[in-house]
């Protein structure tokens with residue numbers, strides 16, 4: 001099955017059977033804490049558009065992953081563990097809409113690890129765990145330039161979430177706007 005959609009002036013978005021959707025966490029699924037981290041469960045605020053967006057996106061993609069840089073772990077400023085924060089995040093999402101897996105990078109930026117976006121480690125981990133996906137048919141949606149570079153470095157289609165115009169990447173104000181654009185005739 002191939003769904004072809006023409007969005008804005010960009011090339012059509014093709015969703016194949018082996019397309020995966022990679023989603024950044026902070027600023028896309030939960031409210032961004034500017035110059036701070038989600039250090040504990042009580043700081044995680046799911047955005048209201050996530051439920052309607054996933055209702056559209058979950059049936060379109062066989063695999064959905066969350067990929068998130070969390071150097072707050074490396075900085076040792078976390079109050080709750082990343083596992084408990086992610087368990088809480090998943091508990092806020094309806095069962096039938098859950099992502100397949102959450103990948104996180106715990107390292108400090110200056111370590112130069114392979115898994116911190118924009119490096120490709122988390123995409124390669126997903127490909128290793130789910131060999132059926134094809135990264136060149138996949139999408140990465142995020143709200144920072146490092147997400148867009150991660151997409152390009154991994155061969156994926158970048159989708160930028162921003163309130164301001166961007167000429168370089170297909171840009172939407174929220175994950176819901178992107179989802180709606182995908183299904184618009």
Ligand SMILES: [Mg+2]
Pocket residue numbers: 024025026027028142143144
């Ligand atoms: Mg983000």
